Amino acid sequence: MSVEEVCQKIGNIDIIEANMLASDFNGASFGSEENVKILINKNIDNHHRRRFTKAHELGHTILHIFTGKQSKFQCSDNDITYNSGNNSEYEKEANIFASSLLMPSKLIEKEIHRNDLSWRLIQEIKNMCDVSLEAATRKVISLSKEPCCLIIHKDSQMWAPIKSDSFNAYINAQSFPDNLNYSKETDNFPDSLEECDAMDWRIDNKMRLHYSSIYNSEFARIMTLLLKF
Structure with a gap:
């Protein structure tokens, strides 16, 4: 509606x-x-x-x-x-x-709980609800039961991370890690995450992390999904 x-x-x-x-x-x-x-x-x-x-x-x-x-x-x-x-x-x-x-929570929760967290999933929710990629990501993070967060870099500056309730790691403000990659936006967003070193994000190195980063052309920023294992 x-x-x-x-x-x-x-x-x-x-x-x-x-x-x-x-x-x-x-x-x-x-x-x-x-x-x-x-x-x-x-x-x-x-x-x-x-x-x-x-x-x-x-x-x-x-x-x-x-x-x-x-x-x-x-x-x-x-x-x-x-x-x-x-x-x-x-x-x-x-x-x-x-x-x-x-983005009604009941509608989004159904999609989250039957799919793995990925940019592909968020893209589908974005298109279904006709909202921006950032708005869809924030909603998914807020409803997810997984320890995940969204990191946004705009003009080399990192915004405060948006975390799910179960993501309790502290992330220092920093530029986008030089040794990590991000995908240019395409019609088909990445449907999986890659493992990365926790120290890439200056987090306790005992922690296992997976990430997926894309360039969001709509608002000219790099957006990263982080998932803790």
Whole structure:
């Protein structure tokens, strides 16, 4: 079900898409318990970002505006980025709502529990839910019972790892290891992981690790799946 269809079922939410000149404006939601307008920047050229923004603003509408907590939100790219440590609780809640709406846990869990963790699996979930590769990976990691994590490198900088509940190893910030390889994105993503030395990631060398790294062209970053054995 699309975000627009959800809004139609609720009945008092209007989504408006308009060309906004401000480059840091993604979306806004404003109104009251009676009626809410959701405004989306039509100039967002990434389809997945625009779709997630709609779901994010719907989250504000249902969780915060309809409940009388706040009447207006204006959201930048930073507000709709999981990596931002500066997000308010309301922005975090809207992100969680958007993720749950676009990628229902019951649907994703079925795929996770009957398949091995791989980029191929995540690609299938990405396509099934029409979300970005990063959003799909974060959802899979959050639901996985395996000790796994996602490491993202952007402009040679490593973001804070996204870990499953059972992945308890600490990973220091570092550049992408010189002796490891990453695959360019293709129609068919890797369907397996390779063993690597734990010291490649500056982790206790007694630990067995498998990894698979790809270059994500959608957001120009290297994304690595790590699985602990």
